[in-house]
Amino acid sequence: MLIGYARTSTLDQTAGLEAQLLDLAAAGCERTYVEQVSSVDVGERQELARALDNLRPGDALVVTKLDRLARSMAHLMDLLKVIDGKGASLHILSMNLDTGSPTGRLMLNVLGSVAQFEREIMLERQREGIAKAKAAGKYKGRAPTAKAKSEQVAELAGQDVSLSEIARRLGIGKASVHRILKAQKEIAATA
Known part of the structure; x- marks a missing residue:
């Protein structure tokens, strides 16, 4: 069985959610779990937990894009352990990737590692830019609210x-x- 999972970060992103639902239906998902919550709020992702709980051997969890599912490489690996433990696989439509094959698993690890590397480089550049701005007296941080x-x-x-x-x-x-x-x-x- 193909089980879909669609997520947007905010309630305002209805067009993005509708597009995901159309893609998941076109992929043949028989059941789709939907939620509108930030990926950071892992404790709040109840529909993802339900989708994972309902996976059976031979099933596949289908997402349109990797960022709709996992927030980091470590989180992705944790999710893959759960999916593998159920005897299921992960399909990512935008990458045409299926972890049910050794090649799919390799590609997911490579692409996930590249994405994490890019994120870390971006954060490093951001820290450097903030340090330069502070040194120039142009960055004061956010005002203390409390x-x-x-x-x-x-x-x-x-x-x-x-x-x-x-x-x-x-x-x-x-x-x-x-x-x-x-x-x-x-x-x-x-x-």
């Missing part, structure tokens, strides 16, 4: 609002709330 809300944190804490509730109301982390209150106590102790 410190800008110190007065609101103090006000809510004075109203006996819990740390969790303060964090939720202000859209900052609980650790940031704790850090702000601790700093304010230290300032008050030295004054």
